[in-house]
Amino acid sequence: MLLRLTLILPVVLLVACSQEAPPPRVVEVVVDEVVSEPYQPKSEFVGRLHARDDVAVQAKVTGYVQTRDFKEGETVETGQVLYTIDASEYEAALARAKAGLASAVANQANAARNFRRGKELLPQGAISQAEMDNLTAKKLEADAGIESANAQVTSAEVNLGFTTIRAPFTGRIARSAVSPGDLVGPNSGNLTTLVSIDPIEALFQVNEAAYVAAMAERLDNARGANPEDLQNVEVSLRLANGETYPEIGHIDYFSNRIDEATGTLEARALIPNSHALLVPGQYVRILLQETDLVEGLFVPQAAVQADQQGSFVLLVDGSNSVVRHNVELGARMDQQVLVKKGVEAGDRVIVRGLQQVRPGMPVSVRSLTDSSESGDNQVATEGEDA
Known part of the structure; x- marks a missing residue:
């Protein structure tokens, strides 16, 4: 019996070895090509709007408010x-100053x-020399009196002008803090505030990494890395409700240094606001766009x-094997991503x-264009789910 088993076993092994192992299953994948295309670089920041001009309206002379002439x-x-x-009171002061000037003119004429x-x-x-010296002194004193009287008239005119408070620029005015009949003066605080509206400023902070990346990108594209060139980018706004403001602005200011506390560079854009x-x-x-x-x-x-190593894509090389490439990504444009x-x-x-x-696996390849034209999207989807 043992002899029979000894003779049969080699025969069985010989038969088993003569049967070839089935070839491994080759997975079919759909591929698309990396394309080089022109685009307009974009970036997005958070900011606040500020008035270009913002003043507090105050009284420069003391007196009772007679009228408030704005809504x-x-x-x-x-x-x-x-x-x-x-x-x-200021009209009377001006009259006194003019009278004083007239008196000084008469005194000067007599001294002359x-x-x-x-x-x-x-x-x-x-006459003696001493008497002549006295006459000279009186003439000089009278000349000085004219200057003093003129200054008094100018001061009185200025104070009288301050009794009418005017808007220093075109803008939107705030609520009034006083009413007709109130006593106001230099120590009364703000009567109201006025802000300019058109154009309006948008202030935002550019982090150091984004600024360096923008400069490096300009060098890579042979456009130069002068920060002033960044003022040529178009600026648009997206409002809190998600709507895009229709007017296009431009950057008019970059800070001359990066804030050490925040690591950001202050920038400002001017936006039309007619x-x-x-x-x-x-x-x-x-939104900034080149x-x-x-x-x-x-x-x-x-x-x-x-994954933990970062972003990557799987390529199919010339021998139809899968290869992993780690990538550094940029902005997303519709269904495409800048690499x-x-x-x-x-x-x-x-x-x-x-x-x-997985990387290293052999695959069969079908292009995305061929897959779309054949309508065989279901096969690919089922393969992914598997």
């Missing part, structure tokens, strides 16, 4: 009267006549995956069948 919350024009203060007579009499010995739709203090999202087109590499969003590093134009990235493959 609270309305737009006022440059030079428009806002308040009038009782001017009777006496000085001329003295000059005629001095050579004849009719219809006064925007108001200071409003929260907005600020006016010049630059070339970039794009892959479908469906091809991008992420800054990790791929080249023409690379075949897997967009369907990702769940069934």
Whole structure:
């Protein structure tokens, strides 16, 4: 019996070895090519709107408010009267100053006549040198009196002018803190405030990494890295309700240093606001877009995956094997993603069948265009679910 088993076993092994193992199943994947296309670089920041001009209206002279000549919350024009203060006291002061000037003019005329007579009499010995010196001093004193009187008149005119308070620029005025009959003065605080509306400023902070990346991108595209060139980008606003403001603005200011506490660079954009739709203090999202087109590499969003090492895509190389490439991503444009590093134009990235493959596996390839034309999307979907 043992001899029979010894003879049969080699025969069985020989038969088993003669049967070839079945070939491994080759997974079919759908691929799309990395393409190089022109695009307009975009970036988004959070900001607040500020008035370009913002002043507190105050009284410079003391007196009772006679009139308030504006409607609270309305737009006022440059030079428009806002308040009038009782001017009777300042009109009287101006009259006194003018009278003082007239007296000084008369005194000067008399001193000038006496000085001329003295000059005629001095050579004849009719007056002494001391008397001539006295006449000279009086003339100089009278001349100085004219200057003082003129200054008094100017001061009185200025104070009288302060009794009419006018808008320094065109803008929207706030609620009035005083009413006709109130006593106001330099220590009364703000009577109201006035802010300019058109254009309006959008202030935002650019973090250091974003600023460095923008400069590096401009160098990579041979556009130069002068920060002043960034003022040529278009600025649009997205409001709190998600709507995009229709007017396009431009950047007019970058800070000359990065804030050490926050690690950000302050920037400011000017936005047209002719219809006064925007108001200071409003929260907005600020969208920056380059006016010049630059070339970039794009892959479908469906091809991008992420793990602990970061973002990556799976490629199919020339031998139809799966290869992993780590990538550095940029902005998303519709269904495409900008890739800054990790791929080249023409690379075949897997967009369907990702769940069934691993780096190093052989695959059969179908292009995304062929898959779409054949309508065989269901096979790919079922393969992913598997």
